[in-house]
Amino acid sequence: MEYLDYIDHISEISLRIILYLLFLWIHGHAPFIRHIEEDELWMYRYPSVPSIVPKNVLLIVIIVGPVVMFLIEYFHNRRIEDIVKGMYALSLIYALNAVLTVTLKLLVGRPRPNFFIRCFPDGYGTDIDNCTGEYKSHMDGRKSFPSAHTTFAFSGMFFMTIRMFYLLKIREPIRGKGFRCLLCSFPLIIAILIAVSRTCDYNHHYSDVIAGALMGSFIAYNIYYIYFPKLYEPKYVTET
Structure with a gap:
């Protein structure tokens, strides 16, 4: 490995450490306290139930x-170099x-x-600006938009789908294309199910998960093509 390669790896790893520390710093701040009118309270009176997809399950996925x-x-x-690029791309996406x-x-x-x-x-109270519940719980209750479960699920699963498009040679004239397309769609199906579950356990509004899906997919799409050339470029076309 050349000297410049070492520098490149150090810079890649350092960037992710900086972003992680930035995340921790931002996460430690309190959210904007949005005023809620009394006639809006019906939108926030849903029951509190355990998450269908807990955070540890999401991390595993x-x-x-x-x-x-x-x-x-x-x-x-x-090709270890493709694996390294893929890991760099995915870690930057996350x-x-x-x-x-x-x-x-x-x-x-x-x-x-x-x-x-x-x-x-x-279950009793009217002054929303002065909650009586646990501080951490009701402050987390003010962090609905966007859905983090959804953004992470779609960023990871959309990355997998794009990568599988290349690995399974979807754009090439081969047999079994329908089966290959189904395999490529499987990660996105998982992401959709995770996103929908966040509305079923009353942790998010529908607009939260829709925005999260779009945001996660957008980040994954752009970062992937920074690290890998597009699927239709000559480098990835098999000669016949």
Whole structure:
């Protein structure tokens, strides 16, 4: 490995550490306290129930899925440089997604559908600006937009779908294209199910998950093509 390669790796790793520290710093701040009118309270009176997809399950999905894909790719192509580029791309996707998501949550300060019960655990209260519930819980209740579960699910799964398009040679005239397309769609199906679950357990509004899906996909799409050439470029076309 040449000297410049070492410098490049150090810069890549340093960037992700900086973004992670920035995320932690931003996350430690309180969200914008958005005023809620009494006639709006019906939107935030949904019950507080356990998450259908807990955070630890989400982490397993967005980490284990790509890792399995990288391992299969390596054993098939034996190109460690593509695996390294893929890991750099995915880690940057997650880092940028984390910083942007937490920043928007704090700036927007939109209450969750179950905010009222977070604010008043006993179910009684009118002064929304003076909650009686646990501070951490009702402050988290003001971080509805966008859905972090959705942004991370779509950023990771959309990355997998784009990468699988190349690995399964979707654009080439080959047999079994329908089956290959189904395999490429599977990560996005998982992302959609995770996103929908956030409305079913009353942690997010529909607009939260729609915005999260668009944001996660946009970040994944652009970062992927920074590290990898487009699928239709000559480098990725098999000669016939």
